Amino acid sequence: MTIENKLAGTPAARAARDEDGGKWRAILSAGQQAGLALVVIIVAIVFQTLNPVFLSQGNIIEILRSGALYFIVACTSTMILVGGGLDFSIGALYAFGGIVAGALILAGVPWPLAIILAVAAGAVLGAINGAVIVYLKVPPLIATLGMFFAAGGAITVYTGGTNLFGFPDAFNAIGQGKLFGVPYLVCYAVIFGIVFHILLEHTRFGYETRITGGNRAAALANGVRVNALDLKLYALSGGVTALAGIFFMARTSTASPSAGSSSLTFQVLTAIIIGGTSLFGGTGTIGGTALGVLLFAVLNNGLAVVNVNPLYQNIFIGVILVAAVAWDQAQRSRRFKARR
């Protein structure tokens, strides 16, 4: 034991090093997020220099509002990616939530009940994604791509491609109201961010999600019920994404079958990956995802504010995406050089 103590120090010293180890790990994983935060700040400074309106209070709120709904979708998709899965159907489920809620309201269903039913319908489609992946062994990309087309097609057929509108003001208010000058949508995003952060970092569900994404075979061998976990994750994604779509519909007073679509899927997944979540599962944080979404919102808004064609943002995003993943890979090989 004395030799061991020499090697490892006294128990008190070891306990102190446990703290250190945690700190270093936090700093390392924060490295990428710090880099991303720096990029966001630099971009913001550039826009501010070109047009001082950019960092006015009104515009900051507008930036946050424009990113709020994508962030809510991104929270649940972050969980899926950390769990080792992928949900491509979010673009369609976003529109699906709005159309189902809209159709129910127009059919005379009270709007709070319509919201609950539409969220439940989204969760059912999500659970179908999960069941196809778990029981039919279809890879997540294919299963959710199938759902993307099927759900998107169904609402287009149902509506004939036209928008639904004419909802009660009380309903539209949930997407348009403000609390002390802060749009409800931003408040929702903050609440979802906090809830999902706690869910991922501190609950058994979150731990098991990270364990399963990190090594599915290990999770299974140690008694984690991975299939049930997948079903829950995809159902959660379906329900939350449908709810975000309902908020969007309330904000625009219109339910559109073309809301979201593939551009939402791509932007959300790109923002999550830029935020440091691994495509291969196991690692990722809600904080990183928030920064990724914020970068999109800042670019989108800033390019408009300085009168540059917003299409330029895609060039920038493409570069950032590849740089972020390259950074992640470099970190990984440095940290895990002991890999067998």
Added chain:
Amino acid sequence: MTNASHALPAHARTAGLHLKDISKSFGQVHALSHVNLSVEPGEILAIVGDNGAGKSTLIKVISGVHHPDSGTISVDGVERHLRSPADARNAGIATVFQDLALVECLDVATNMFIGQLPTRGPFVDKRRMEADTRHLLDDLGVTVKSVRTPIGMLSGGQRQIVAIARGMRAGASVVLLDEPTAALGVRETAHAADLIRSLRSRGAAVICVSHDMGFVFEVADRIHVMRLGQTAGVRKVSETNKSDIISLITGVRRDDH
């Protein structure tokens, strides 16, 4: 665990792990046929055999990964139907897999508790997880810099030690180790042997599958030899030698039963 068996003489006869007449086929392949196996509390049983002898299938049956076609498994005197690894764990069987079944991107403490995360209200009790892990590792003389170190940053030997320690933490009455010394250095192998002996002294029934004959003779009390899906023989280490075991493995010699 074993104290209970002292208090209950009726169980004392059947405590530990007992497999009776276990058979398992995959299509036309008879991976296991009519295998009997027993390990008593406070005993280390080594399972040896050539490739394809049925060792892996046997381990997977005991750990709940495969369900046997026929035969019974009893743990501490209670017959168990192990339909999943979770069932095996609940029955008191802890398994240390050859591929270690650790999650590289998560820390040592979390890896110790996969499948059995302690909770406090709705949240995982991280403080308890880290304190318990530190306590156990200190107890075992395991030198890991920090319990918050991700497993991916540890060496192969350290990972193996963590995996074995996890088996011990579970407080299981049966611990199953699959090739515990594969890829270990000399010093690490000695450490693993110490850990396995301390499992025995805690009263666990230990099963150890290994190719390493030197290691087997050093730590095991009995050796169970598998050949072509059947038991070729069982020997006490004190009453056998390497050439005897090797002739059982290769089929030169075979016990009648």
